[in-house]
Amino acid sequence: MKDINIGILGCGIVGTGVAKLLMENHELLKSRIGTGLNLKYVADLDTHTPRGITFKEGVFISDAEQVLNDPDIDIVVELIGGKTIAQTFTLKALENKKHVVTANKALIASHGNELVKTATANGVEYAFEASCGGCMPVVKSIRESLVGNRIESFTGILNGTCNYILTKISKEGCPFGDALKEAQAKGYAEADPFLDVEGHDSAHKLAILAALAYGMEINLGDIHVEGISNITPMDIEFAREFGYCIKLLAISKNEDDTVEARVHPAMIPLDNPLAHVDKAMNAITIDGDASGQTMLYGAGAGMMPTASAVLSDIADIARNIISGCGQRVPILSYPGDNIKKIAVKPVSDINTGYYIRLAALDQPGVLSRVSGILAEYGISIKSVHQKGRRANGTVPIVMTTHIAREKDVQDALAKISNLDSIPEKSIIIRIEDKLNDQ
Amino acid sequence: MKDINIGILGCGIVGTGVAKLLMENHELLKSRIGTGLNLKYVADLDTHTPRGITFKEGVFISDAEQVLNDPDIDIVVELIGGKTIAQTFTLKALENKKHVVTANKALIASHGNELVKTATANGVEYAFEASCGGCMPVVKSIRESLVGNRIESFTGILNGTCNYILTKISKEGCPFGDALKEAQAKGYAEADPFLDVEGHDSAHKLAILAALAYGMEINLGDIHVEGISNITPMDIEFAREFGYCIKLLAISKNEDDTVEARVHPAMIPLDNPLAHVDKAMNAITIDGDASGQTMLYGAGAGMMPTASAVLSDIADIARNIISGCGQRVPILSYPGDNIKKIAVKPVSDINTGYYIRLAALDQPGVLSRVSGILAEYGISIKSVHQKGRRANGTVPIVMTTHIAREKDVQDALAKISNLDSIPEKSIIIRIEDKLNDQ
Incomplete structure (x- = not known):
């Protein structure tokens, strides 16, 4: 089996890490995968700043097109980041039937659906383990x-x-x-x-x-x-x-x-x-x-942990190439025909617990008015803590609620904010606690 | 693509869980994998005790040989456990060129090297995600x-x-x-x-x-x-x-x-x-x-978490079958030729920190004698705590050490145990702490 040829686009922190790992652990990878992973190119506009790596002659280049158009390149590793030139290069690589591995979460989150379709149509992988959570698999x-x-x-x-x-x-x-x-x-x-x-x-x-x-x-x-x-x-x-x-x-x-x-x-x-x-x-x-x-x-980040995740994708693709199977696992987990378009529930409709901190004037009756408004919106208070007293100023009132609907909490807070005795903006923090109501 | 046919051997807790999961999540699995996973047999000597599942006619059988000899069976799931009949059935399944999935750590730990060689020689998988750590991948x-x-x-x-x-x-x-x-x-x-x-x-x-x-x-x-x-x-x-x-x-x-x-x-x-x-x-x-x-x-255990891990192996093998690639990842992580026979370092040679609890007679000079013996063996004490005093009885002396060699600690303790003032057996617990010596 001939070596698998890899070209990296972008030699920033992660690109440098992937190049290092491919070179330093070359024998280890070969002994596990059975074929050498050959780093044929690392392309970056800046080929002058030292990266702490000694590349072989002809590897470190400034022209990404050379990577995208080389028929020997099996896998393109896009580590440029961002959504402009990275998208152009990714599309071109996929259309040239090269597998693409990336850590570019911004690009996938924005244009992933189309990029996955392009990859699938061209019979290649678009792999992104490194885009989410660094080295966590x-x-x-x-x-x-x-x-x-x-x-x-x-x-x-x-x-x-x-x-x-x-x-x-x-x-x-x-x-x-x-x-x-x-x-x-x-x-x-x-x-x-x-x-x-x-x-x-x-x-x-x-x-x-x-x-x-x-x-x-x-x-x-x-x-x-x-x-x-x-x-x-x-x-x-x-x-x-x-x-x-x-x-x-x-x-x-x-x-x-x-x-x-x-x-x-x-x-x-x-x-x-x-x-x-x-x-x-x-x-x-x-x-x-x-x-x-x-x-x-x-x-979740860092040069070598992210490189470790990139390598796991490269190895998976190399193993597919060696064993002659393409697109063994659907890129988005489900085959295209089984992927649904689902609207995400508006946050106003969620139900959770809430922590509410009010800055209240230290006057009698404030708590009564606040709790009255919460009751009006059907929000059940779990605990109330009035923290210290301060003359001529505000004191924090801290409340936690049982499970409530976000819209009710926001509406109640809007009404509370109109109270003269609540002069400052209130703080809410959601409480994620399965046992919240027990 | 025709369905992948699966036969389970052993319908105990995990076997029942795998059968349930294959049946209850059949459509989900099909929509992800692209092919149905058909539970053709569940074989167990006891087909009378209710398992809380309604099997189709002819699925729940008592004869394991029927599973092993059926040419339509692609994957045998060995969930019998133990090292006797489970080994016999596994070998026969592998020799009949059926992939085997198991949770049987005792069998793999004892006979895994040979079973892996048999699987490799027959071009099939021997998969055991469920053997270690339940649903953890x-x-x-x-x-x-x-x-x-x-x-x-x-x-x-x-x-x-x-x-x-x-x-x-x-x-x-x-x-x-x-x-x-x-x-x-x-x-x-x-x-x-x-x-x-x-x-x-x-x-x-x-x-x-x-x-x-x-x-x-x-x-x-x-x-x-x-x-x-x-x-x-x-x-x-x-x-x-x-x-x-x-x-x-x-x-x-x-x-x-x-x-x-x-x-x-x-x-x-x-x-x-x-x-x-x-x-x-x-x-x-x-x-x-x-x-x-x-x-x-x-x-790490339990019916459904273990079944989840078994399913991940079944799905991997199904995907290999569908995409026409065999033995894509070496069973033991490295190809057979690259697997070394390595002796494990004897525990007497390890270096770590130690917690030592002595039951000492409450007499003057005990600590001096104990610490003298430890010093003799080059063991550096990090802390000593004498916990309370008791008349006419023993008091616990608790020590922690800096990194020391196990053999030195054991030899020192043997010598300490000969002291008249240490009438009971001493307790040692290793301390695993990278910062131990800082």
């Missing part, structure tokens, strides 16, 4: 390991930047801005942290995983997204008092093809396995009708 | 997801019975015997709990996973095994004071083909992700040179 687990299950729900900590920041606020009580600055200084957050801290990166991953889990088209547009920039040390402290921690979660449920998919900070009880996932680590719990709950945990 | 993760990694070590909680018992002792302070009785009453432990509580079930899984991870033959004989029957509430309580919990671990390391593999109770720090794996749950951390540490977590 979440794509493979949903597509293959849990294939016998009706997947009922999954909940993930899918963004290491946010988890690092929340861990830091939680452990040190520092405000969001300081925690973000440290995350940037340590390389856990990008200079422009918008996609991460506002939850969009998690939403990209959620859109991909929901499609795989439920046999639906990728549907990023319908996903409700909130980030963590409003999370305060005070709310984290109150959460702890109630036996919860706060995580940015990507949450998805499927009951009879009514799909929930949302990204937001949430309180989870400390005995939830996700509660102990700290710093920049990622994890996901997946609930199947047969498996019960399983969890995967690992580095 | 650990076999697939090592064989496929981490294929690009040099796996450096893994540590697993692989026996739900032991983990349930240790959790119970830890939370309620009850003695081992009471915890075992409750585990039996709740169905978490078998009437004869020997294989579970003495660590042999964990050792079976460890032998299988070490082979997959390191490209070595399955080597059960060399694995050092200790169970949990000597663990007392007192030691768990001391562990907690030092910031540890006690788990029955299957531990394996590979440094340049020097392999450690051992099963024993160990103290792990509370910030180790395995420390929060409670009750009957299983988990495994795997350290790869690229991936860093990943963890899998899930139900």
Whole structure:
């Protein structure tokens, strides 16, 4: 069997990692797969900045077209990122009947349905284990390991930047801005942290995983997204008092093809396995009708962990090539004809528990008026804590509710915000707690 | 494509679960795989006890030979367990060129090398995801997801019975015997709990996973095994004071083909992700040179979680059949020619931290004599705690050590046990703590 020829597009952090791994573990990979994985090209506009790798003559090039048009290239690894040139190159590679491996969650979440169709039509793979959760084998687990299950729900900590920041606020009580600055200084957050801290990166991953889990088209547009920039040390402290921690979660449920998919900070009880996932680590719990709950945990980003996931896709494709089978597992978990277009339930229709923090003037009767409004909307209060008293100012009133409908909570809060005795904006954080009402 | 025909041997708990799952999720599986998985036979000597399933006419039979000899059967699912008739049937199925799926860790750990050779020679699969860790996708993760990694070590909680018992002792302070009785009453432990509580079930899984991870033959004989029957509430309580919990671990390391593999109770720090794996749950951390540490977590046993794992193997084989590729991934992770025969390092040669509890007469000079003996063997004491005083009796002296060689610790303890002032047998528990010496 001749070697499998690989061309990498984009030699940034992950591209460099994949090149290193292919070279350093070449013999290991060959001894397991039975054929050499030959790194024929690494293409990047910048071929001058040192990457700490010694490429063989002719490998490190600046022209991506050379990779896309070389008939010897079997697998193109797209690690450019973004949705512009990466999309063009991916399409061209697929049309040239080259398998494509990528970590590009933004591109898949936005244009995955068409790219998957193009790949299928051309008889090649479009593989993206590295797009969701770094080295955690979440794509493979949903597509293959849990294939016998009706997947009922999954909940993930899918963004290491946010988890690092929340861990830091939680452990040190520092405000969001300081925690973000440290995350940037340590390389856990990008200079422009918008996609991460506002939850969009998690939403990209959620859109991909929901499609795989439920046999639906990728549907990023319908996903409700909130980030963590409003999370305060005070709310984290109150959460702890109630036996919860706060995580940015990507949450998805499927009951009879009514799909929930949302990204937001949430309180989870400390005995939830996700509660102990700290710093920049990622994890996901997946609930199947047969498996019960399983969890995967690992580095969600970083050069070598992401490269490890890219390699798992490369090896899978190499094994398909060697054993002569194409498209052995449907790219989106289900064959195209069996993929449904499913609208995601609007967030106003979800039912969950709520933590509500009001800044109230310290006057008699405030609690009575607030609880009256909640009752009017059918919201059942689980606990109320009035935290200290302050003269001529506001005091925090913290409440938790039993399971309530989001729209009722939002409407009640709008009415509460009109009260003279509630001068500041109220904070709500959803509580994800299966035992919430017991 | 015609349906894939499946015959189950053994209709106990897991066999019943697999039959149920194949029937209840038949349409789901067909929509994902593209072909029906037809349950043609379920063979068990006892066809009279109700299983809560309505089989079609002719499916539930008492003659296993009918399954093994039916030319239409593609996949035989061996769920008989044990090493006698299960081995005979497995061999016959493989020789009849039927793929075999199993959950039988005892058989694989003991006779897996030969069974894998037989399967390979006959061009069929021998698949055993369900043998290790129930629904956790650990076999697939090592064989496929981490294929690009040099796996450096893994540590697993692989026996739900032991983990349930240790959790119970830890939370309620009850003695081992009471915890075992409750585990039996709740169905978490078998009437004869020997294989579970003495660590042999964990050792079976460890032998299988070490082979997959390191490209070595399955080597059960060399694995050092200790169970949990000597663990007392007192030691768990001391562990907690030092910031540890006690788990029955299957531990394996590979440094340049020097392999450690051992099963024993160990103290792990509370910030180790395995420390929060409670009750009957299983988990495994795997350290790869690229991936860093990943963890899998899930139900390690039970009817439907195990059935979920069996289904993942059945689906993989069905996909191979449909796409016309045989033996796409080597059964033991590496092709036969690349599998090494590696001796496991004797436990006397390992280096780790130790917790030592001595029952000492409450006399002056005991500690001096004990620490003198430890010093003589080059063992460095990290902390000493003398817990309370008791007149005319023994008091516990609890010590932790820095990293030491097992043989030195055992020799020192033998010498200590000869002291008149140490009238009772000393307890040692290994401390698995990467930060132990910092």
